[in-house]
Amino acid sequence: MSMPLLRRLALTTAFAVALMAGAATGSARAAGPLTYDLKPTRIAPDTYVFEGSTKHFTRANGGNILNSGFIVTADGVIVIQTGPSRRYGEEMRAAIRKVTEKPIRKVFISNLHPDYWLGSQAFADVPIAALPGTIAGIQEEGSGIADNMYRLVGDWMRGTEVTVPTEPVYGSTVKFGDHRLRLIPLSGHTAADLMILDETTGVLFAGGVVFCDRTPTTPHATIADWLKELDAVDGLDIRLLVPNHGHIRPDKACVAQTRDWLTWLDGTLRHAVDSGLDMAEALELPIPERFEVLDVLREEYRRSVAHLWPKIEQAALPRVN
């Protein structure tokens, strides 16, 4: 009995809200579908990046918080990361098409976090390569990860479905046209992190291993291993470092910045656990001023407390029975 009434009410309300929204925003923003407005920046010969925001996933940015990229080789286009949604992947592919007529040769996905691979649907007709650990992670957690993105950014995700990478890759050097790509498998930021060094141009696509002026994320991190990953980056001869999140730089300053943050974070939480502080209290610990250059600092710090604290505490508390 009451259902039709409720439904009518809901419809009426939705209509009123839509009218008000239209009136408030005017014609400048109200019309037209959502768009990421992706524009490639050329960062090296044949090499382009779509630079994203350094914020968290929001309904304003649609999840565009990453630096995806592509390399135009004589053997076709190599795509690195596909973005947070089907829409992003499709817009990315269309933007690549404006730069080159060459077909997409292969897609690489650096890890299982949502903004790296949820756009893969737009590349379902080409091989999508990732480390075996990333493929397993997406098979296991992909649908939960996608659900959470729908919650966080809403309509931008429309039509997005989990597309599992199709081709496992390992540490190797592969040649596409005149570009030699070194595939570097590591673990620490997640259980399977793929970095791609274009030996031809010296551009390193560092994935989630290096963050630059953006607070590192830790949902799948093992800090001690992550620090070893940073040592590995230090050992590479590179000309340009493309982090998945944050600024692109011609030096390794952000390797040191990422190391500084992780060392502080881990040390601070261990010290707090050992000093009797509770996890809820640790959410509010002061963060040194030098980290204020990192975007979304307090938010990511709090997420990291949730990720790291329970294990540190479990290891530190003595058994008493």
Add this chain to the structure above:
Amino acid sequence: MGHALYQVGLAGAMIVVAGTAFAASSPSDPLNSVMWEALRDQYFAGAPVVFDDAVRVNAPAAAEDTRAVPVSVDATALGHVVEMVAIADLNPFPLVLRYQPGTAAPYIATRIKIQQATAVRGAARTADGVWHVSGVMVDAAGGGCSAPPASYAQKDWADHVGEVQARLWPADTDGVARLRLRIRHPNDTGLVDGIPAYFVETLQVEAQSPGGSAELAKIDSLEPVSENPVYSLDVRPPPDATALVLRGRDNQGGEIRATIPIPPPGALPAMRPAMSVKPADQPWSVGQ
């Protein structure tokens, strides 16, 4: 049973309305929770309720892990407190725990499951019978209460139920000593298909002294407390205490018992949240 309790609650409410008209002027919920009035009647039936920032509830604005959201309730600003409760309004089981601080400071911290975005409240009842209520909103992806415990992934989980990890820090100048407990238990809500509710129901902390033992604090906990529950309490052990004893029971009769040693001489009292940590460039060892 439930019906009888309901009648008692109703009768209590009517007495208050008739006597002081307090319920009629019961303040509206600052968090605008749709469940507030129902929960108020259920858990504070008839008692006067005020919203009071002297009770500090600390929880993250967004739950990163809905199976273990850190929550602390600190009512030390109220002075003596008889009982405290924690409530997550929109959980299938809103009541998280009841805490009788006894001689302990009115502070409790734990981790809770959250089924969806909700108000999370702490309340403290002072000796005059008034409940002082405060709270925060916690956003969440959801599902914390109906997710299966990770415990069951380990084949030998049943061999470890009831294992206790604990540490007592020395008392500070006010005689308050931080106690941290971690109990191995699935703390199952019963919402996972075919798995009955299985959770720790009672915990009490006693001090052992040459003259005998004395109860320091008591927790009645319910389904929303996280798997492998963790508590921080601020107890006041007598100066001659030789050890603390934790006794508890789950809802299937499983007993929990552990003896917690007094901290060694020279150990430092726990850090207080107001204090900052040591200088940031301290060269801590990492990842051990």
